[in-house]
Amino acid sequence: MTMSAPILQGKRLVVKRGGITVLDIPDFEIKKGGVLSLIGPNGSGKSTLLLTLSCLLKLSRGTLIFNGREINNRQSELDYRRKIAVVFQDPLLFDTTVLENVASGLKIRGVDKRERTRIAEEYLERMGIPHLAKRSACKLSGGEAQRTSIARAFAIRPAILFLDEPFSALDPPTHEGLISDLNRLLPETDTTAVMATHDQMDALRLSDRIAVLQQGKVAQTGSADMVMNHPINEFVASFVGMDTVLTGTVREILEGDRMILAVGKREIEAVGDLPKGEGVLCFVRPENVILSTDSPEEHSSARNTFSGRIVRIAPHGLFYRVDLNCGFDLISYITRTSLDSMGLREGQTVKAFFKATAIHVIKKSS
Amino acid sequence: MELILQGFLKAIELLVSLDPEVLGITLLSLRVSGTATLISLFLGISTGTAVALTRFPGRKFVVSLINTGMGLPPVVVGLFVTIFLWRNGPFGFLEILYTPMAIILAQAVIATPIVTGITLAAMQNLPPNLRLQILALGATRMQMLWLLIREARLPLLAAVMAGFGGVISEVGASIMVGGNIKGYSRVLTTATVMETGRGNFDTAIALSIILLFLAYMINYLLTRIQQRERPR
Numbered sequence: 146m147t148m149s150a151p152i153l154q155g156k157r158l159v160v161k162r163g164g165i166t167v168l169d170i171p172d173f174e175i176k177k178g179g180v181l182s183l184i185g186p187n188g189s190g191k192s193t194l195l196l197t198l199s200c201l202l203k204l205s206r207g208t209l210i211f212n213g214r215e216i217n218n219r220q221s222e223l224d225y226r227r228k229i230a231v232v233f234q235d236p237l238l239f240d241t242t243v244l245e246n247v248a249s250g251l252k253i254r255g256v257d258k259r260e261r262t263r264i265a266e267e268y269l270e271r272m273g274i275p276h277l278a279k280r281s282a283c284k285l286s287g288g289e290a291q292r293t294s295i296a297r298a299f300a301i302r303p304a305i306l307f308l309d310e311p312f313s314a315l316d317p318p319t320h321e322g323l324i325s326d327l328n329r330l331l332p333e334t335d336t337t338a339v340m341a342t343h344d345q346m347d348a349l350r351l352s353d354r355i356a357v358l359q360q361g362k363v364a365q366t367g368s369a370d371m372v373m374n375h376p377i378n379e380f381v382a383s384f385v386g387m388d389t390v391l392t393g394t395v396r397e398i399l400e401g402d403r404m405i406l407a408v409g410k411r412e413i414e415a416v417g418d419l420p421k422g423e424g425v426l427c428f429v430r431p432e433n434v435i436l437s438t439d440s441p442e443e444h445s446s447a448r449n450t451f452s453g454r455i456v457r458i459a460p461h462g463l464f465y466r467v468d469l470n471c472g473f474d475l476i477s478y479i480t481r482t483s484l485d486s487m488g489l490r491e492g493q494t495v496k497a498f499f500k501a502t503a504i505h506v507i508k509k510s511s
Numbered sequence: 512m513e514l515i516l517q518g519f520l521k522a523i524e525l526l527v528s529l530d531p532e533v534l535g536i537t538l539l540s541l542r543v544s545g546t547a548t549l550i551s552l553f554l555g556i557s558t559g560t561a562v563a564l565t566r567f568p569g570r571k572f573v574v575s576l577i578n579t580g581m582g583l584p585p586v587v588v589g590l591f592v593t594i595f596l597w598r599n600g601p602f603g604f605l606e607i608l609y610t611p612m613a614i615i616l617a618q619a620v621i622a623t624p625i626v627t628g629i630t631l632a633a634m635q636n637l638p639p640n641l642r643l644q645i646l647a648l649g650a651t652r653m654q655m656l657w658l659l660i661r662e663a664r665l666p667l668l669a670a671v672m673a674g675f676g677g678v679i680s681e682v683g684a685s686i687m688v689g690g691n692i693k694g695y696s697r698v699l700t701t702a703t704v705m706e707t708g709r710g711n712f713d714t715a716i717a718l719s720i721i722l723l724f725l726a727y728m729i730n731y732l733l734t735r736i737q738q739r740e741r742p743r
Contacts, residue, residue, distance in 0.1 A: 233643070
């Protein structure tokens with residue numbers, strides 16, 4: 146595959162609010178095709194960046210370049226806004242019928258009535274809500290309203306679709322339905338999308354690239370897999386759900402990019418090529434830590450097998466979170482079934498195992 | 512009791528027979544107050560929208576000024592309009608004092624702050640992100656303003672009603688700047704005052720019934736509008 150040219154570039158993007166810099170990004174690119182997610186905690190600037198990229202927020206400094214052309218006056222701004230679409234957390238529908246709502250972006254662009262009705266009907270169909278066409282937008286459920294809002298955005302066939310926390314106000318089944326619809330519609334319509342979300346699972350399921358924001362700056366950008374499994378620093382690691390963070394040093398270098406790390410009084414085998422004696426941070430994803438109640442003799446020689454005492458067991462979404470003390474703190478997620486079949490109890494001693502490849506190691510910043 | 516009953520019977524007779532004088536007064540009232548309301552809508556909606564959508568130093572002061580203006584006493588307006596239009600006043604050369612034009616002017620001054628205030632409130636009640644959503648749909652500035660006003664159309668209708676209701680029932684300014692000249696600048700309220708003074712209760716009651724009917728219609732429509740569902 147050839148390197149695709151960026152469809153949108155942001156240079157030296159700075160947004161200040163009341164003298165405080167809320168966004169400061171020297172260089173930002175959106176490539177054609179695919180979905181880029183902006184993730185980060187509240188106040189990290191993801192929505193600000195999204196609004197900036199969609200030209201809805203005045204920059205204190207910096208420029209946007211769309212398809213090689215700088216957006217620098219009222220006309221180019223309008224031209225740009227007519228090529229994109231934005232879906233907000235609230236559906237923000239007009240007080241008219243669903244069909245009129247979906248057609249509204251086209252009406253603004255001066256598309257004649259017959260044509261815009263045809264296109265609106267097509268996208269109502271694609272969003273699975275053709276039966277709502279004649280319904281008043283005031284009388285929709287939250288999910289129906291957000292579907293209408295998304296259909297309205299798709300109807301203008303945007304070059305870039307911006308989504309600002311599009312699922313945050315929806316109940317779980319509606320949320321699921323919308324994600325699968327977007328997963329189908331985005332490639333089907335060949336739409337480039339940018340989504341701001343605080344939910345890393347949404348980001349993982351929809352996007353191929355992720356940018357993690359921290360205090361108005363981009364902490365890390367990369368493929369979803371890269372960011373989730375190879376976080377660049379402690380902030381990103383904890384945000385993407387690498388709950389176990391261990392500090393240690395490189396004790397020994399092995400063949401094949403392997404090394405032995407000293408963590409507390411224990412040794413952990415990991416993948417990486419850092420020099421001996423280097424201080425490191427290791428991240429372990431709780432779902433990669435496997436627990437067993439086998440007798441201590443078995444597997445005891447295997448690397449990265451530790452016996453530890455269960456400190457706490459607590460429900461965590463669909464899983465149970467088990468906090469262990471193995472000389473260092475380790476967290477494991479297990480299913481209810483495993484919890485019951487092993488009969489785990491707080492205070493009990495169990496074996497914990499994780500693969501050398503399941504640990505992500507980064508150099509400790511001094 | 513006799514007096515009231517007789518007054519009512521005569522009043523109904525005047526109404527049913529479409530008494531030319533009563534009819535003329537009613538039509539003038541509607542024309543004058545209607546025109547004044549139209550002027551106030553033009554000024555009030557644009558001012559209200561502008562204040563609602565912009566941030567500038569002293570904005571709070573302007574908003575409180577508008578809210579105070581919503582309760583402007585008609586006699587005070589009448590006094591100042593009279594002074595301005597007085598032969599030696601700054602606009603004396605227009606020579607419109609004691610004409611329907613003067614009443615229109617005074618009533619527009621009374622209704623404009625009412626329309627402005629309601630418009631301001633209506634615009635501020637719209638979801639804050641709606642402006643961004645409209646811009647994101649590709650709207651120009653003018654298209655955005657138009658769509659916002661359209662979204663606020665129900666409360667804006669209330670502004671029309673409140674403005675019209677305020678001026679059609681107003682008497683102080685109308686009598687001061689219009690002069691209550693028979694067949695020329697006599698409106699429902701000024702005529703009612705005069706006929707009551709003369710002891711012509713029947714005519715006064717007939718005029719009052721018309722006024723009450725208009726007031727009822729306005730409130731009926733207002734209630735209908737307010738009972739409608741708002742979009743999410």
